[in-house]
Amino acid sequence: MAEGLYQLAEEHEELRAAVRALAEKEIAPYAAEVDEQERYPVEANQALVKAGFNAVHIGEEYDGQGADAIGACIVIEEVARVDASASLIPAVNKLGTQPIILSGSEALKKLVLPSIASGEASASYALSEREAGSDTASMRTRARLDGDHWVLNGTKCWITNAGESSWYTVMAVTDPNAEKKANGISAFVVHKDDPGFSVGPKEKKLGIKGSPTREIYFENCTIPADRIIGEPGTGLKTALRTLDHTRPTIGAQALGIAQGALDAAVAYVKERKQFGKAIAEFQGIQFMLADMGTKIEAARHLVYASAASSERGDKRASFTASAAKAYASDVAMSVTTDAVQLFGGAGYTRDFPVERMMRDAKITQIYEGTNQIQKVVMARSLLKG
Numbered sequence: 001m002a003e004g005l006y007q008l009a010e011e012h013e014e015l016r017a018a019v020r021a022l023a024e025k026e027i028a029p030y031a032a033e034v035d036e037q038e039r040y041p042v043e044a045n046q047a048l049v050k051a052g053f054n055a056v057h058i059g060e061e062y063d064g065q066g067a068d069a070i071g072a073c074i075v076i077e078e079v080a081r082v083d084a085s086a087s088l089i090p091a092v093n094k095l096g097t098q099p100i101i102l103s104g105s106e107a108l109k110k111l112v113l114p115s116i117a118s119g120e121a122s123a124s125y126a127l128s129e130r131e132a133g134s135d136t137a138s139m140r141t142r143a144r145l146d147g148d149h150w151v152l153n154g155t156k157c158w159i160t161n162a163g164e165s166s167w168y169t170v171m172a173v174t175d176p177n178a179e180k181k182a183n184g185i186s187a188f189v190v191h192k193d194d195p196g197f198s199v200g201p202k203e204k205k206l207g208i209k210g211s212p213t214r215e216i217y218f219e220n221c222t223i224p225a226d227r228i229i230g231e232p233g234t235g236l237k238t239a240l241r242t243l244d245h246t247r248p249t250i251g252a253q254a255l256g257i258a259q260g261a262l263d264a265a266v267a268y269v270k271e272r273k274q275f276g277k278a279i280a281e282f283q284g285i286q287f288m289l290a291d292m293g294t295k296i297e298a299a300r301h302l303v304y305a306s307a308a309s310s311e312r313g314d315k316r317a318s319f320t321a322s323a324a325k326a327y328a329s330d331v332a333m334s335v336t337t338d339a340v341q342l343f344g345g346a347g348y349t350r351d352f353p354v355e356r357m358m359r360d361a362k363i364t365q366i367y368e369g370t371n372q373i374q375k376v377v378m379a380r381s382l383l384k385g
């Protein structure tokens with residue numbers, strides 16, 4: 001049998017070791033404070049930028065690291081293992097730039113990508129609206145061409161890292177009379193300093209408190225005509241294709257949160273003594289650990305397989321991206337809940353990280369499409385054959 005076929009490349013393992021060392025030294029010490037104070041993880045951002053881990057997916061031709069999709073997942077996973085909020089820095093940079101990478105002109109790529117790679121800027125993705133969440137095609141934000149400018153009007157919501165990002169990829173209706181709503185939507189790049197652009201107050205959330213989530217507003221927001229991504233009418237397809245590449249990264253984030261919770265639980269049960277011995281010696285505890293570890297391992301394989309599939313652009317990419325995101329996020333919720341249980345009363349307090357991890361895990365079942373929507377995508381893909 002051929003050796004080493006079913007394992008990560010050495011460069012992936014080296015990347016993991018480097019990100020883990022950085023995350024433990026420069027990100028973990030601030031994770032509890034970032035959550036408690038609901039502040040942006042500036043220390044994590046600085047450390048990630050300095051090490052070149054803030055947007056590893058950007059190609060070398062745009063001054064990036066040119067990491068593959070598995071490499072990008074490993075970075076997100078390892079940062080999420082210590083701080084889910086900080087892991088949104090590389091994750092949202094990928095989400096915000098992927099529409100440009102997939103469908104943008106060379107000029108747009110040159111305008112945006114090097115600034116993200118260097119860490120001078122970051123990017124957010126603006127698809128959802130209050131009345132158009134799962135049903136994206138029902139969005140109301142409008143863009144109309146006025147001479148050599150596009151003029152945008154409307155409100156986008158749930159925008160991750162809004163206010164911190166300089167660039168926003170924004171989907172808006174350009175043809176309200178299109179026979180199929182999806183074909184009347186276009187994608188654009190907006191800069192925070194463009195006239196008519198503003199951000200709202202931070203949402204008060206259950207978890208990922210270090211990552212600001214805000215509405216963003218377009219009031220006659222005027223951008224140059226060449227800031228459209230691809231052809232008019234292709235914006236929703238680009239936005240949905242983007243999710244095929246980024247749902248695996250949410251799977252990676254969920255995986256990292258789950259691994260962090262398992263690692264904390266394993267350390268705790270070896271220390272915690274009851275009935276005269278470490279609780280790790282009780283079979284009831286051991287069975288829980290075994291189940292948690294199994295779920296994490298299964299999620300890890302699915303996440304990496306989906307990342308590779310999205311990069312190859314094979315037929316199963318939509319299915320595997322949705323499956324990885326839905327499965328890994330369910331694992332994160334179940335493993336973090338069990339981790340809190342293993343800590344007992346202590347796990348319910350902020351003296352230990354597992355309660356934060358349990359709160360952070362929840363969003364992974366919701367954003368980039370609820371897990372119910374993932375099942376719609378998966379079933380459609382299966383039925384299409």
Ligand SMILES: CCCCCCCC(=O)SCCNC(=O)CCNC(=O)[C@H](O)C(C)(C)COP(=O)(O)OP(=O)(O)OC[C@H]1O[C@@H](n2cnc3c(N)ncnc32)[C@H](O)[C@@H]1OP(=O)(O)O
Pocket residue numbers: 088091092095125127128133134135136137158159160180182236237238240241243244250318366367368369370373376377
């Ligand atoms: C980094 C982490 C930060 C996270 C920040 C939070 C960010 C977010 O949460 S982003 C927003 C999340 N929102 C979602 O995931 C939306 C969920 N909804 C969906 O996925 C879709 O709207 C869904 C599946 C319900 C389909 O909607 P529906 O209106 O039926 O569209 P549908 O007709 O299937 O597709 C429209 C067109 O796009 C095409 N299309 C659909 N999926 C894809 C795809 N994956 N790739 C390419 N084209 C696609 C379709 O073929 C169709 O084109 P055509 O008519 O020519 O065949």
